[in-house]
Amino acid sequence: MAVKGDLKVISLTNLVQMNAQSGLTGQLTVAHAGEQGTIVFVNGEITHAKRGDLSGKEAFYQILAWDDGEFEFDPNIVSARRTIQQHWSDLLISGMQHIDEQIALKPESEHREEIPPDTLGELFGLKKNLPSLKNETILSEDTMAQEIQEILTNLGKETADIFTAAVIGMDGFPLADYSKSSIDAEVFSAQMTLLIKLVDTSTQKLQSGEVEDYLLTTDKAYLLLRFLGDSDYYLGIGAIRSASNLGKLRLYSRIYAKRLNAVLPR
Amino acid sequence: MAKIDDILMDVRNQLGTEFVSSDIVGMDGLPIASLALDPEFDSSAVAARLAMIMKLSTKVSAKLNIGTVEDNLITTDKVFILIRFLGDGSYYWQVSVSKDATLGVVRMLMAEYAEPLWTSILQ
Numbered sequence: 001m002a003v004k005g006d007l008k009v010i011s012l013t014n015l016v017q018m019n020a021q022s023g024l025t026g027q028l029t030v031a032h033a034g035e036q037g038t039i040v041f042v043n044g045e046i047t048h049a050k051r052g053d054l055s056g057k058e059a060f061y062q063i064l065a066w067d068d069g070e071f072e073f074d075p076n077i078v079s080a081r082r083t084i085q086q087h088w089s090d091l092l093i094s095g096m097q098h099i100d101e102q103i104a105l106k107p108e109s110e111h112r113e114e115i116p117p118d119t120l121g122e123l124f125g126l127k128k129n130l131p132s133l134k135n136e137t138i139l140s141e142d143t144m145a146q147e148i149q150e151i152l153t154n155l156g157k158e159t160a161d162i163f164t165a166a167v168i169g170m171d172g173f174p175l176a177d178y179s180k181s182s183i184d185a186e187v188f189s190a191q192m193t194l195l196i197k198l199v200d201t202s203t204q205k206l207q208s209g210e211v212e213d214y215l216l217t218t219d220k221a222y223l224l225l226r227f228l229g230d231s232d233y234y235l236g237i238g239a240i241r242s243a244s245n246l247g248k249l250r251l252y253s254r255i256y257a258k259r260l261n262a263v264l265p266r
Numbered sequence: 267m268a269k270i271d272d273i274l275m276d277v278r279n280q281l282g283t284e285f286v287s288s289d290i291v292g293m294d295g296l297p298i299a300s301l302a303l304d305p306e307f308d309s310s311a312v313a314a315r316l317a318m319i320m321k322l323s324t325k326v327s328a329k330l331n332i333g334t335v336e337d338n339l340i341t342t343d344k345v346f347i348l349i350r351f352l353g354d355g356s357y358y359w360q361v362s363v364s365k366d367a368t369l370g371v372v373r374m375l376m377a378e379y380a381e382p383l384w385t386s387i388l389q
Contacts, residue, residue, distance in 0.1 A: 183330055191326040198322055199340055202315040208362070209344030216323050220333030238332070247370075 002074040007032075012064055013092065015071060020044045020088040027077035032069030039063060040079045046091055048083045056083035057091065064095040065102065089251045097258075145176060147263045152178040155256045161243035162252075163221075166236045167228065167260060168193060175233060183238070192236045196225050213253065215246075222246065226253045229261050269386040273379055274301040277361065280375055284367035286345055289313050289360050290352070290383065293321065298357070298387070312360065316349050320358050337376070339369075350376055353384035 007015075012030065016039065019028065023044035030037045037051040039060060049060035084091065152165045156178035166177035166185060172193035177185040199214045213226040222244055224237045235257050239249055270290055278285045278301055287302035289309050295317035300309035324335050337350035346369055349360045359380065363372055 183332075188330060191329055195319075195322055195326055198319055202319060203340060203342050203347075206312055206315055208340075208347065209342030212341045212343060214341070215339040216327070216335065217337045217339070218327050218333035218335050223332070241333075 026075035032066040037063035061098040148176040164238040286362035
């Protein structure tokens with residue numbers, strides 16, 4: 001049975017995420033301003049997208065930018081055509097980046113008027129008044145600290161398995177932190193900084209490239225560290241291993257790093 | 267050591283073109299077996315550096331009381347570097363693969379081959 005709805009009630013990013021996470025198979029048809037786009041799901045993976053003559057990733061990105069219109073998901077329509085190979089989460093992140101880039105290219109006056117539906121925020125329940133990823137608004141130090149704290153709190157509440165999250169400077173001091181455990185934020189920050197500095201130096205010496213993230217797995221926990229912006233700060237996340245999904249944890253770290261990058265000073 | 271070399275070669279074959287290098291290293295930082303795509307690859311430098319990371323990660327985990335270290339994963343813009351302890355922790359195993367590799371498969375392979383490697387070291 002087909003499911004129909006309005007994009008004002010549920011956004012396309014949420015819809016795509018729900019379909020993917022539920023492992024659905026079928027075709028999502030979206031009608032917007034007299035146009036039509038289709039996105040095909042096979043066992044939760046996005047395998048094909050089409051808008052007019054365009055197909056594949058580009059078509060998906062364009063459809064994802066539609067913030068109003070109607071949709072219909074029909075599990076009985078399955079296309080064997082495969083124009084998309086990327087994992088759905090990577091595709092969704094790229095799509096949201098694409099939307100942000102398009103907005104950044106618009107003149108500033110249009111920009112302010114048309115701050116998009118806060119796609120990442122919408123997905124993860126953040127407040128709508130947070131700056132968009134490309135918004136160059138200069139924030140006061142207090143506002144910045146508040147924003148970072150708020151983002152970390154949202155990240156911490158994302159899943160029950162995250163027991164600590166912090167934005168840490170390369171001097172080893174936490175800029176802001178969220179914790180559900182008894183681990184002291186300053187001890188956590190200092191220890192994590194020792195590790196990430198050694199990892200960073202080692203990869204540089206070995207000419208293995210620029211570190212993006214580092215994951216330490218123990219029998220009880222995951223510790224995931226991801227550099228932010230120009231690498232003066234990093235995001236540190238601790239999660240209970242038995243309750244965590246590693247793929248989801250890495251996805252959250254990427255998404256929230258983008259949000260933190262938008263707030264941190266450049 | 268022939269058996270260890272065979273296992274590393276088997277892992278390399280399974281990873282195909284994504285394979286970059288692999289080493290079995292003692293916690294003294296000295297490698298006992300190495301395999302790399304690049305013939306000029308300096309396995310001794312990698313071995314020593316990664317041994318430092320494994321030692322520090324063990325100390326940090328103990329300090330934070332978050333359990334016993336099993337593995338480390340470093341993601342750079344060029345490669346994934348996976349490092350895991352073998353057996354009683356006196357040796358570690360590193361596998362580097364290109365960013366095109368499927369991380370889940372590499373982790374699965376390492377989990378599968380860790381025990382045979384440790385058995386081979388003991389023989």
